[in-house]
Amino acid sequence: MEKIAASIMCADMLNVQTELERLEKTDCDLLHLDVMDGVFVDNLALGPEWMASVKKQTSLPFDIHLATEMPEKYVEMFRFLKPETISFHIEAAANPILLIHRLKNYGIKPSLALNPATPIEDILPYLAEVDQILLMTVPTGFAGQAFRKETLEKLCELKNILAQRNLHPLIEVDGNINTQTISWMKEVMPDIFVLGTSALFQGGDANSYQERIRTVRQAVNAYKSDF
Numbered sequence: 001m002e003k004i005a006a007s008i009m010c011a012d013m014l015n016v017q018t019e020l021e022r023l024e025k026t027d028c029d030l031l032h033l034d035v036m037d038g039v040f041v042d043n044l045a046l047g048p049e050w051m052a053s054v055k056k057q058t059s060l061p062f063d064i065h066l067a068t069e070m071p072e073k074y075v076e077m078f079r080f081l082k083p084e085t086i087s088f089h090i091e092a093a094a095n096p097i098l099l100i101h102r103l104k105n106y107g108i109k110p111s112l113a114l115n116p117a118t119p120i121e122d123i124l125p126y127l128a129e130v131d132q133i134l135l136m137t138v139p140t141g142f143a144g145q146a147f148r149k150e151t152l153e154k155l156c157e158l159k160n161i162l163a164q165r166n167l168h169p170l171i172e173v174d175g176n177i178n179t180q181t182i183s184w185m186k187e188v189m190p191d192i193f194v195l196g197t198s199a200l201f202q203g204g205d206a207n208s209y210q211e212r213i214r215t216v217r218q219a220v221n222a223y224k225s226d227f
């Protein structure tokens with residue numbers, strides 16, 4: 001079954017404990033945590049001490065996205081949190097294969113993050129080595145951006161390549177994911193949907209998180225059954 005991840009950088013940062021309690025009451029599968037270094041992207045987000053406090057308040061597995069230069073350094077900084085997955089950007093890694101193997105040795109699933117501007121060819125040599133591919137559907141860095149429609153072609157191409165090579169890393173999509181943008185993916189359904197401001201944390205009644213997640217799941221199931 002497809003998984004839902006909640007992107008915590010989009011939550012109400014002045015009420016994180018309450019936000020986590022609300023998420024605990026939903027059937028969300030993962031907590032997506034973006035690390036931004038102000039260099040790889042023009043934004044700063046989420047440090048290890050803060051994540052350690054979050055970990056004490058939630059049972060949701062961590063899905064960390066390193067939107068950073070030098071992911072090798074950040075893997076060392078964040079591995080004590082025992083995340084399920086760490087995604088890093090191929091262009092930022094000094095030696096991707098070494099980092100993939102190091103993550104595996106640490107018991108963390110390696111994932112490659114792909115920005116809309118990064119060609120798919122850049123990750124092809126590593127597809128057989130990773131558990132996940134984080135396909136960014138907006139340029140990494142900021143919540144609340146518009147969906148980049150050209151990433152749909154990339155999703156399609158990636159699915160085809162994986163099928164041709166009989167490889168099965170999970171495909172995670174992140175950036176303006178909601179029922180409308182999911183409808184555009186119906187022919188090439190990804191495996192994990194990261195929900196941020198667009199489908200989950202936008203204003204309104206925060207008690208309806210479960211309802212919003214249910215709506216997304218229903219959309220995924222409905223579009224899947226169309227194909």
Ligand SMILES: O=C(CO)[C@H](O)[C@H](O)COP(=O)(O)O
Nearest residue numbers: 007141143144176196197198
């Ligand atoms: O990766 C991110 C930003 O780079 C966020 O996880 C993502 O943008 C959240 O979703 P939304 O676009 O709906 O705010």
